[in-house]
Amino acid sequence: MVKSITKNSFSIFAVFLAYFIPAKLGFLIALPSDNATAIWPASGIAAAAVIFFGYRTLPGVFLGSLTANLTNFTSSLDLFIDKTLNFIDISLYIATxxxxxxxxxxxxxxxxxxxxxxxxxxxxxxxxxxxAGMVGSIPSPTIGVTSLYLKGIIPFGNYFYNWWTWWIGNSLGIIVCTPILVAIFTPNEY
Known part of the structure; x- marks a missing residue:
């Protein structure tokens, strides 16, 4: 029982890192005005990690996305200050x-x-x-951009542009990163 919990906790933490690290790196190459990226590797890496570790590790994706977005919206110093409360709802929606x-x-x-x-x-x-790449990536930009619009961070005039760039970045992350990782880590005997 304890071994199972430890193994599951390790897997969730591994998936957390598989999302969080590429997400933080992705924010470094994002366009400053809207955080749009040409490719969002975190989506593809997270999908590959969930393929390897199973659906039970989806909380790692949630925590990785939540932490990456909270630290992106606020500075590390503001993480536990009132400013964070303004962005926790958006970060929760984006993580979902x-x-x-x-x-x-x-x-x-x-x-x-x-x-x-x-x-x-x-x-x-x-x-x-x-x-998988183009259709499977629709939920993230739809929920994320809608939450940004409803919070007043992006105007309605930019909604479709932001949705499109978010979708393209996530789709390319899935199309590029997932098959490479699956090919590398799939057992050779297959």
Whole structure:
């Protein structure tokens, strides 16, 4: 029992790091005005981590996204000050979107491609690119941009631009990072 809890806690922490570290690095290359990035590797890395460790590690995605966004909206020094309270709701919504996205992408991959998979068939690659990458990434920008709009951080005139850039970044993160990690860490005997 204790061994199971320890193993699960380690897996959640590993997924937390798999989201948090690339997210913080992603914010460094983001455009200053809207935090848009051409690619968001955290989405693809988190999906791969959940494929490897299982759905029970989705709280790691949530905590990684929550922590990354809270520290992005506020400075490290403000983390426990009133300013953080202004952004905790948005960060919670964005983290929820990240979890739904990871779940959706992993569900699509496991149900339509299967895991382990060598991703050696064109059919599998199309499913990964079009369905998992492009469709599976829809929840995160939809929830995230809507929360930013409702909080008054972005005006309605920028809503679709922000949604589009967020979606493109997450889709590319999934399309690029997930298959590379799956190919590297899939057992050789498959």
């Amino acid at each position: 979107g990240a979890v739904i996205e990871s779940f959706t992408v992993v569900f699509i991959i496991k149900k339509l491609i299967g895991y382990p998979s060598s991703l050696s068939h064109w059919h599998d690659i199309l499913i990964l690119f079009i369905i």
